[in-house]
Amino acid sequence: MESLSNRKKVVSDKPMTFVESLYLPAIFSGMMVTLKHMFKRRKTIKYPEEQRVFAPVYRGMHVLKRDEQGRENCTACGLCAVACPAEAITMVAAEREKGEENLYREEKYAEIYEINMLRCIFCGLCEEACPKEAIFLTDRIVPTEYERNEFIYGKDMLVEKLDKRIDITKRQDTGKRGAV
Amino acid sequence: MDTALIIEKFVLVVILFLISLGIAAYSTYFERKLAAWIQDRVGPDRAGPFGILQPIADGVKMFLKEDFTPQNSDKWLFIIGPGIAMFTALITSAIIPWGPDITLFGRTMSLQVTDFNVGVLYIFGVVSIGVYGIMIGGWASNNKYSLFGAIRASSQMISYELAMGISLITIVLMSGSLSLTDIVNKQHGMDWNIWYQPISFLVFFICSLAETNRAPFDLPECESELIGGYHTEYSSMKLGLFLFSEYVAMFVSSALMAILFFGGYNFPGMDAFSGNLLALLCVVAFFAKIFFFIFVIMWIRWTIPRFRFDQLMHLGWKTLIPIAIINMLITGLVIAFNQGWF
Numbered sequence: 453m454e455s456l457s458n459r460k461k462v463v464s465d466k467p468m469t470f471v472e473s474l475y476l477p478a479i480f481s482g483m484m485v486t487l488k489h490m491f492k493r494r495k496t497i498k499y500p501e502e503q504r505v506f507a508p509v510y511r512g513m514h515v516l517k518r519d520e521q522g523r524e525n526c527t528a529c530g531l532c533a534v535a536c537p538a539e540a541i542t543m544v545a546a547e548r549e550k551g552e553e554n555l556y557r558e559e560k561y562a563e564i565y566e567i568n569m570l571r572c573i574f575c576g577l578c579e580e581a582c583p584k585e586a587i588f589l590t591d592r593i594v595p596t597e598y599e600r601n602e603f604i605y606g607k608d609m610l611v612e613k614l615d616k617r618i619d620i621t622k623r624q625d626t627g628k629r630g631a632v
Numbered sequence: 633m634d635t636a637l638i639i640e641k642f643v644l645v646v647i648l649f650l651i652s653l654g655i656a657a658y659s660t661y662f663e664r665k666l667a668a669w670i671q672d673r674v675g676p677d678r679a680g681p682f683g684i685l686q687p688i689a690d691g692v693k694m695f696l697k698e699d700f701t702p703q704n705s706d707k708w709l710f711i712i713g714p715g716i717a718m719f720t721a722l723i724t725s726a727i728i729p730w731g732p733d734i735t736l737f738g739r740t741m742s743l744q745v746t747d748f749n750v751g752v753l754y755i756f757g758v759v760s761i762g763v764y765g766i767m768i769g770g771w772a773s774n775n776k777y778s779l780f781g782a783i784r785a786s787s788q789m790i791s792y793e794l795a796m797g798i799s800l801i802t803i804v805l806m807s808g809s810l811s812l813t814d815i816v817n818k819q820h821g822m823d824w825n826i827w828y829q830p831i832s833f834l835v836f837f838i839c840s841l842a843e844t845n846r847a848p849f850d851l852p853e854c855e856s857e858l859i860g861g862y863h864t865e866y867s868s869m870k871l872g873l874f875l876f877s878e879y880v881a882m883f884v885s886s887a888l889m890a891i892l893f894f895g896g897y898n899f900p901g902m903d904a905f906s907g908n909l910l911a912l913l914c915v916v917a918f919f920a921k922i923f924f925f926i927f928v929i930m931w932i933r934w935t936i937p938r939f940r941f942d943q944l945m946h947l948g949w950k951t952l953i954p955i956a957i958i959n960m961l962i963t964g965l966v967i968a969f970n971q972g973w974f
Contacts, residue, residue: 479935479936483931486935490666490670494673
């Protein structure tokens with residue numbers, strides 16, 4: 453058949469010529485290839501000292517955002533858990549009591565919110581599904597642990613601290629509440 | 633025998649011992665670096681600047697590992713196996729002429745532990761004992777893979793020793809002596825044997841790769857088939873000795889190639905110097921040649937895939953030996969013709 457890619461090679465098993473059967477020319481050309489590689493630029497990134505520059509759209513560890521007054525955006529609607537193809541998100545909703553208006557933005561909030569980082573495939577669908585601009589993926593890396601249980605991140609790991617807000621504008625600028 | 637001679641030789645032996653081990657240690661470092669460079673990697677760079685302390689770290693690691701002896705192994709043979717491998721790799725360096733005579737403290741000293749008049753035969757004797765280290769080690773382990781490695785090593789050694797010996801006869805014919813010192817002195821300046829015996833060199837080079845169990849002839853320790861081959865059951869410094877002896881053997885066989893075919897310590901323009909300066913430059917030239925060969929051997933290892941066993945035997949018996957014999961006959965005829973025997 454006609455080759456479309458121009459890279460087609462006809463394979464044959466015809467007997468080797470005398471020069472080919474010496475193998476030495478082939479060995480020398482192989483050694484020239486490796487010699488060339490000896491002087492090539494190394495592609496290694498020496499990790500602890502150097503860090504790879506992330507792409508602007510990199511999807512890393514999640515964050516549950518608070519609004520400008522420090523109230524949690526999440527209302528535990530569960531759309532992220534429904535959207536999640538890996539079923540990594542689970543939550544338990546609770547009603548906001550009197551006097552908690554400074555903690556939670558809406559009347560309903562997530563009492564427990566867990567993401568299993570071993571299940572998560574960092575697709576970003578939770579972020580897309582979220583109607584309240586509560587969950588975002590950031591440019592942070594999920595650190596390694598020794599136990600599997602430690603990869604199930606609760607609210608203590610996910611909700612941003614009041615004094616240590618997570619800047620998500622690097623990855624995306626929504627122009628709304630999400631960006632602090 | 634006077635005391636000064638004994639001290640002089642003793643010092644030389646100790647220096648040679650240290651140099652052999654030091655070069656072997658840094659060969660492991662350089663091998664890893666070279667492998668990394670060929671594969672576009674960086675290689676060991678954590679221990680010290682550029683990873684220069686890596687061999688020391690490796691040595692410490694080897695010593696601290698558990699020294700395990702398999703239950704049904706032959707304990708005595710299991711212990712002396714690596715010892716023999718290391719011993720034979722080291723004693724070859726005794727007859728290598730490292731440089732011309734030097735004058736120190738009013739004494740003329742030879743930079744050679746001993747000048748055997750049958751040096752070439754000595755090398756062959758020692759090299760063929762060398763396989764016993766691998767054989768005994770592999771057999772004593774009481775492990776199928778080790779035994780296969782040992783069998784491969786011995787059959788490979790037998791096959792390639794022949795071609796190696798025959799290729800060396802041409803050099804002996806041309807030099808008219810079995811002493812390595814005479815062979816080196818015959819190749820004064822740039823008058824090296826390689827210009828007269830390139831085919832002989834090629835055969836010798838391939839055979840020494842096979843004798844030192846280096847890739848592409850590293851079938852005895854073929855990790856994909858034999859899980860390490862003869863040293864499968866070894867651990868700790870016994871394994872270290874096996875691995876180390878390979879590098880010492882590589883160093884010594886590089887030295888032999890330099891001596892037999894590339895003029896040993898001779899270098900072009902050496903007549904302009906004399907005395908200790910000449911000796912120093914000669915040693916430098918000799919080591920430059922040795923390092924070049926070590927580099928080439930490593931370069932080959934990281935380029936060419938391993939032979940299959942039948943290919944190995946085919947190459948040894950049906951290719952190298954006929955080539956070596958024909959080369960020897962032609963050399964003999966030419967020498968006889970030059971001597972006016974016809």
